Amino acid sequence: MPTSISDTLPRVDQTKLIAELKSRAKALGFDAFGIAAADARPDLPEKLQVALERGWHGDMDWMAETAARREAPAGLWPEARAIIMLGVNYGPDSDPLAQLGERETGNISVYARNRDYHDLIKGKLKELAGLLHRRAGAEVKVFVDTAPVMEKPLGEAAGIGWQGKHTVLVSREFGSWLFLGAIMTDMALPPDAPHAESCGSCRRCLDICPTNAFPAPFQLDARRCLAYLNIELKGAIPHEFRIAMGNRIYGCDDCLAVCPWNKFATQTREMKLQAREYLRAPALADLAQLDDPGFRALFAGSPVKRLGHARFLRNVLIALGNSQSRALAPLAEQRLTDPDPLIRGAAVWATRRLAEAEKAAALKLAFLPAERDTSVREEWNAVVPADAR
CATH class of the missing domain: 3.40.109 (NADH Oxidase)
Structure with missing residues (x-):
C-alpha cells in the first residue's frame, strides 16, 4: 500500500x-x-x-x-x-514619497494605481x-x-x-x-x-x-499603521493620526x-x-465632489473601489483638512449635510481645519442642534489645537 x-x-x-x-x-x-x-x-x-x-x-x-x-x-x-x-x-516609475508634499492632491499607494x-x-x-x-x-x-x-x-x-x-x-x-x-x-x-x-x-x-x-523591528501594530487606518478601519480615523495621514487617501508607501x-x-x-495617469496625483478638489456612481466609475477595476464611497470620502476629507488651503474649505462645508455620518464627521474636522474661526463657529451653531449622530456631535465639540490648524 x-x-x-x-x-x-x-x-x-x-x-x-x-x-x-x-x-x-x-x-x-x-x-x-x-x-x-x-x-x-x-x-x-x-x-x-x-x-x-x-x-x-x-x-x-x-x-x-x-x-x-x-x-x-x-x-x-x-x-x-x-x-x-x-x-x-x-x-513604480517614480518615488512615491515625492508626492507627499503636494498637499492638494491625493496620494494613492503604488499598488492601487491601476x-x-x-x-x-x-x-x-x-x-x-x-x-x-x-x-x-x-x-x-x-x-x-x-x-x-x-x-x-x-x-x-x-x-x-x-x-x-x-x-x-x-x-x-x-x-x-x-x-x-x-x-x-x-x-x-x-x-x-x-x-x-x-x-x-x-x-x-x-x-x-x-x-x-512598529513596536520593534519586524513587528507591526496595525492599529497605528496608516494603510490599516485608511483601508481596513470601518469607522472614523482616530484624531491622533489624522494630521500624520497628510494627503494619503489610500494606503501608505513610506x-x-x-x-x-x-x-x-x-x-x-x-x-x-x-499607474493610470489620472490616479498618479488626483486633485482633492475633484475627488471631494465625487458621488457614488462617479466614485465607482473612476476606480473601476482598482482595489480602491473596495473601500466604498463613504470611507473613500472620509479619507479625502481628512486629506482636504491637511491641505492648508482655505480655498478648499467650501468643498468640506458641502459635505456637512451628507447623509452618511462617517462623511459628515470627517467634513466637520476638515471644515474646522480650513475655515476661518468665525466661519467655523457659525457653521457649528447652524448644524450642531440638528445633528443626531453622537460621533458627529463629538466632532463638532472636539477642540483642534491652535498649532495643528
Whole structure:
C-alpha cells in the first residue's frame, strides 16, 4: 500500500518539471519563483499568537477567526506538501514619497494605481497550477492574499526574499515591490534554500513611519499603521493620526519606498500594474465632489473601489483638512449635510481645519442642534489645537 499521497502520483523528472514551471512562470509575467516545504515555518503559530494577544490586528477580526488555518499551511489544507511561491514586480516609475508634499492632491499607494492585482495574478497562478497538475497529476490550490496564508514568511522560506524590519518581503532584485501568490500542492517538491535576513543595521523603514507603527523591528501594530487606518478601519480615523495621514487617501508607501534595496528595483513590466495617469496625483478638489456612481466609475477595476464611497470620502476629507488651503474649505462645508455620518464627521474636522474661526463657529451653531449622530456631535465639540490648524 502507498505510504503517502505523493506515492500515488505519476513518476516525473522533477528537475525538468521545475525548469518547465519556472519557464512558464516567467512567460506569464512572474518575476520571482521559489519552493518551500509546507512545514518550513514551524515558528509561525507562536508569532501569530503573540500578535493577536497584543491586539496588533486591530478590528480585523478575521485574523483571529482564521488563526488555526493561518498559522500553518497544513491548517488550511492538510494534504499540502510543498508551496510554490511566486512574485510579480510592481515597482513604480517614480518615488512615491515625492508626492507627499503636494498637499492638494491625493496620494494613492503604488499598488492601487491601476488594476486590482488579486484578479490579475490569480489567473496566472491558475494557469501555472494547471500545468503542474497536467504534468504530474498533483492536486493544487492557488492563493493570492484571498485566504489565510502567510505569504511573506513563506516567500522567505522559498528563497525569493526576506521579511524586512517593516514586515514586508524584500528582494535583492525588486526591493519592496513584489506582489506574492502561492500554489499549494500535495506533491513533494525539492525546496529552495531560505533567504537570509539582510537588513543589517538599517532602520530607515522604522524611522520614517509617521505614526510609529512598529513596536520593534519586524513587528507591526496595525492599529497605528496608516494603510490599516485608511483601508481596513470601518469607522472614523482616530484624531491622533489624522494630521500624520497628510494627503494619503489610500494606503501608505513610506516604509516600502525608503528601503535602500529599492536602488536595484526596476519599473514593473506588467502594463496593467503601471499607474493610470489620472490616479498618479488626483486633485482633492475633484475627488471631494465625487458621488457614488462617479466614485465607482473612476476606480473601476482598482482595489480602491473596495473601500466604498463613504470611507473613500472620509479619507479625502481628512486629506482636504491637511491641505492648508482655505480655498478648499467650501468643498468640506458641502459635505456637512451628507447623509452618511462617517462623511459628515470627517467634513466637520476638515471644515474646522480650513475655515476661518468665525466661519467655523457659525457653521457649528447652524448644524450642531440638528445633528443626531453622537460621533458627529463629538466632532463638532472636539477642540483642534491652535498649532495643528
